[in-house]
Amino acid sequence: MSSLRPGNVGIVIVSHSPKIAEGAADMVRQMVGDAVPLAWTGGDVDGGLGTNVAGILEAIETAWSPAGVAILVDLGGAETNSEMAVEMLPEDRRARVLVCNAPVVEGAVIAATESSGGSPLAAVKRSAEEFYA
Amino acid sequence: MHDANANRAAQTFATLTASAVLVNPVGLHARPSVKLTQLAKGFTAKIEIALATDGPWTDAKSPVKVMRVKAPQGATLHFRIAGPDGEAALAAMLALVHDGFGEA
Incomplete structure (x- = not known):
């Protein structure tokens, strides 16, 4: 609970709203602790509500773990863009990333x-x- | 080696039971549920909780199920534990409840 264990599955939070994504990440850190690699992304490239593939790829990279990464998404585009991001990963990583x-x-x-x-x-x-x- | 492992797997452990009153102000809400689940996951023993001695019993290693118990402050939390590290698990679980999940 206290120290980061890289063997633990990473968590990526993808929301249309960066505030929701960041807030959800805060809840994870406070309630669960630092033992889990965690990253969040939200908003489109212009800073509006939405999601973008590059941001999701970056978040996956940040939360990467040899055990894999679980992605939590909110609505429609968050899911399709997350799936697109997974498709763009190197082949050896693709199977280790799941959208929940x-x-x-x-x-x-x-x-x-x-x-x-x-x-x-x-x-x-x-x-x-x-x-x- | 295989036989030894098989014997160990087949070995049955006594089921330990105990209970503790929830002293923290909000009972078994989200944060304590997470702590309880995390602690339970550290043991190999099967750990179950219930609000009454006759159940229904809930897997203490499942965060979703533990949150659904919705045990309020003052409720008695019953533990049913079986496994090679059952005694240590029971002591740790009871200590967590007694300490109010670090919140009281």
């Missing part, structure tokens, strides 16, 4: 909690998606 079908704030906290216990990527995704189960 979970609410962005709750999913990020739950995914990070799961990751902080050393769970593999599939378990992190499954746990976040339990919110809709």
Whole structure:
């Protein structure tokens, strides 16, 4: 909980609003701690509401872990742009990045909690998606 | 080696039970749920919680399920634990509740 363990699955938060993305990341840091690689991105390239592929790629790079990265998204474009970003990753990394079908704030906290216990990527995704189960 | 591992896996552990009253002001809300789950994940033992001795029992390693218990302040949290490190797990879980999850 106290120190960053690079073996833990990384978490990326993608929202149309940079404030939501940053706020969700704050919640993860406060509630779960620093044991999980974490990055957020939000807004389009002009600073308006939206998402952009370059920002998502950068966030994936920041939160990268050999165990993989789980991406939490809010609406439509956040998901399609995240999928596009995953497609643009080097082939050896592509399979280790998953977009979760979970609410962005709750999913990020739950995914990070799961990751902080050393769970593999599939378990992190499954746990976040339990919110809709 | 394989036989030894198989024997160890087949070995059954006594189920330990204990309870503690939630003393922190907001009960088992989001943040304490995360702490409880993180602590539980550090043990190999199966750890379950319930608000009554007859259940329903909830997997303490599942953050979503633990939050759904929605245990309020003053509620008694029951633990049911079985595994090779069960005793250490039980002591740690009870200590976490007694300490109010570091919030009280």
